[in-house]
Amino acid sequence: MKIHEYQGKQLLRKYGVPVPIGIPAMSVEEAIAAVPTVQQQAGTDVVVVKAQIHAGGRGKGGGVKVAKTRADAEAAIKQIFGMQLVTPQTGPAGKKVQRLLVEQGLAIEHEYYLGMLLDRGTGRVTVMASAEGGMDIEEVAATHPEKIFREGINPGTGWQEWQSRRLAKNLGLSGKVAQELATFLRTLTKCYDEMDCSMLEINPLVTTKDGRVLALDAKINFDDNALFRHKELEEWVDPSEEDPAEREAKKWDLSYISLEGNIGCMVNGAGLAMSTMDIIKYYGGAPANFLDVGGGATAEKVTAAFKIITTDPDVKAIFVNIFGGIMKCDTIAQGVITAVKEVGLKVPLVVRLEGTNVELGKKMLADSGLNIVAAADMADGAQKAVKAAGGSK
C-alpha cells in the first residue's frame, strides 16, 4: 500500500521524526489559507508548494514550486492544483493533482539520501544512506556503489546507537548534527518496524544551516500482508490513485494488474499467471492484465474475475489458463458459465484446463453451449488467443 507524502510526514511526525512544518490542502482555497499559517509557524516567508500524487519525479514535471512571497505562493497553488502532472513514473497521460502540501522553505546546508527496505539476502531490514542526496539513487548505486553506506538491523536488538554514529561518520557529519541524525534514525527505524513498512525513502534528507536534520520528502509503502494489524491506514487509501479494475479486484481478494495489451488473462497461481503473460508475448500477442484468481477461489470469485476482464474495452480475446491443484477445474467452469450468463460474451474465449477435476470442468463447459475454443495445452492456448485477438503485432 502506498500513501501520499503529506500522510507519510504526518506518520513520521507522530513518531518524532523531524519534518518541516506543513499543511495539506484538498482545494485551492484551503491551500491559499494555509500559506500565512505556515509562514507564521515557520517564521519565514518562503514556502514550498508540492503536488501530492503517488508517483515520484514530481519536481521534474513542475509539480513542486518554491515561493518567496504570499502572492508567489498563491500563483504556484493555482498553477499546480488541477494540473495534469506528467513525471517519469506517471506515464504519458500523467496524474491530475487534487491534493497539495504547503510547506515551510528551509535554508538547506546539504542533501542526503536515506532509504530503508528489506534485504532479502540477509533477511534483515537495511538502512541505506548516501551523501549524494536528491540524485537518482539507482544511478549512484550503479556508478558509485561505494558511496552508499548500509546498516542492517538485527531483528533481536533493533537499531543500535553505534550504527547511527558509524553512519554519521561515513556521511561526514559530526557534533550536534550527528546527534540530530541519531535521533532521526532512532525514531525512523521504530516507525518502519512498528508500522510494517515495506519501503521508506527520505530523498532528500537535509541538514539545515542551523544544524537540524529533517525529512524533506517521505515516500512510504506498507506491507500489504500486514494491513490487518493497521486498520487505521484504511482512511489513507486514495481511490483516485488506484486503477478502477484493480480496486474492484481487491474487493474480491484477487491479484490483478492492468496492462496495455488486448488479451484478457485468467490464471491460477502467480507464477503461472506471469508465465502466461510471457508466452502470450512470445507468440506475438500482448496481455491486457495479470490476474491470479488464487488457490481457494469460489465460483463467485471466478465470476467476479471474469467480469473484471470483460469490462476492459481493450480486451479482444480471453485466455483462461488453469492448472488445478487446490483450485478445481469445475469451480472455474462454473464461475465462467455464470459470468457469461450475466454479462454476455462479446469476444473469443480460449480455455485450457488441466489438473484437479479436469474432466468434469471440460464437460460442464461443453454442455453449457458457450462458444469456447478449447486448448490442448498452454502453448496451444496462447497461440489460439493471439490469433483470436487479431494476430501477432
Next chain:
Amino acid sequence: MSVLVGYDTRLVVQGMSGSAGAFHARQMVEYGTRVVAGVTPGKGGSKVEGLEKVPMFDTVGEAVQKAGANTSVVYVPPPFAADSILEAAAAGIDLVIAITEGIPARDMVRVKYVLDNEYPHVTLVGPNCPGVITPGQCKVGIMPGYIHKPGGVGVVSRSGTLTYEVVGQLTALGLGQSTAIGIGGDPVKGTDFIDALAWFADDPGTSSIFMIGEIGGDSEERAAQFIKDNIDKPVAAFIGGQTAPPGKRMGHAGAIISGGKGAAADKIAALKAAGIAVAPTPAEMGSTLAKLLA
C-alpha cells in the same frame, strides 16, 4: 531415494481443523502420507471429519511426544502462522513446511532470526509454497498428487502452479521426479534455491534438476553461481515474469522488479552463463530438460 520427505516422514498438520488444513490432510492421507497428528489450539481431543483416526492436540509438543511427529505442515492463517512455525521448532520438529500465504514480512524476519540462532538444525520450507512431494512415498502440501511420477528429476521452484506445470510436462515425457520442492514466493523464506540444489546434488536418487525462478531478488543469480561451482548433474531452468513491468508486484510478495533489480533477463543471462539450459517458454520446460538428457 529422495530429499526432505519420504517413508520416514511422520507428519503433524498445524491448523488441521480449518477448512484448508482438513481438506489437504485428507488428500495427504489418501496419497499415503503418514499423518500422525493434527494441532489446533483449543481443539485437542476433538475429531476432524474424514480424519477420525488422526488424533488432535492443542500443542505441537504433544504431537511430538504422543504421536512421534518429526515433520510439520502449517496451514494456520497469516496472523498466527509465524507463531506456529516457532512452536514447531521449539517442540523438536526438524522440518517445518509452511503453506500459509500472506505472512507479514516483519514476522518472517523474526522467525528466520530465531531459527538461525536458536534452532539451526531446523529446516523451514516456505512460507507461501505448495509444499514438498516425493512421488510414490509422501506428499506434504497442496499439490495435486496424481500428476507426479517417481523418478530422477529433482524439482525446485518459487512458484506453485508452475511447479505443477513442469511436473505435468515431465511426467508426460516419461521423466519421473525424485522430490519436488516448492520454496515459495515470499521475500523472506526458509529454504532457498542453494539449499535445495545442495540436497539434490548429494542425493543419489536425483540424476538431473529442474529449477523454476521468477522476477524479484537475486536468488536465481546466486543459484546459477552455485550450480556452476558445485553441481555436475544436468540442470535446466525457467524464469517466470519475463514480460512483467517494473514496480508492479506480480501476485507473490517477492515477485517485483524494484530499483532496477530482479528482472528476468538478468537471471536468464546468469543461468546461461553458468551453462544451464533455460526453457524459452513455460510450455517447453519438460522438453528442455529432456533434450539435455537425450
